[in-house]
Amino acid sequence: DAKTTQPTSMDCAEGRAANLPCNHSTISGNEYVYWYRQIHSQGPQYIIHGLKNNETNEMASLIITEDRKSSTLILPHATLRDTAVYYCIVRVVQNAGNMLTFGGGTRLMVKP
């Protein structure tokens, strides 16, 4: 799987948008970008994924650059419960060793 680079930590004010960047400059054409988050003492939670087009669901939006070398996860109105470690992962779907490889992630702290 392609390596990803994320900032170690970020702060965001409650009610504001949280924009979490991820660099994946070595991504291949068939690799998807996935985002997960892990709240303290819980298992990772799936947020969103995409290939080329921007995606939106009830939790977040995913913006992927045209060259696919980077992406941004957007939480439109961050709440205190969004405080977590956010993982950006690139994943080949059709791969005999098909598992997620988690990097260090970004620790997002939402402050009142």
Next chain:
Amino acid sequence: GAGVSQSPSNKVTEKGKDVELRCDPISGHTALYWYRQRLGQGLEFLIYFQGNSAPDKSGLPSDRFSAERTGESVSTLTIQRTQQEDSAVYLCASSLAAFTGLNSPLHFGNGTRLTVT
């Protein structure tokens, strides 16, 4: 429906004892994964199952670790002769298939916290 369920949620054992960790995946999910997470660290992949078969066991840390899955459902991770370095949260995840064009995301349980004293 119910999510991925793991038991026990916490396990304290003495060094040298064997432990069994259980994972009940989401019904209908044919792929099942085990990860390990040491305190303050990222997730370390251990093994995955497609159906009842584990195509790749190279992620298991040592021959003290083994895993099996039956009925394309429940999986157990067994650690023999536990060592203090085995202390970690063991996470299980499931998905519709290990490799598919459907981009099935992984759904995780909340893990078993293993402490070896």
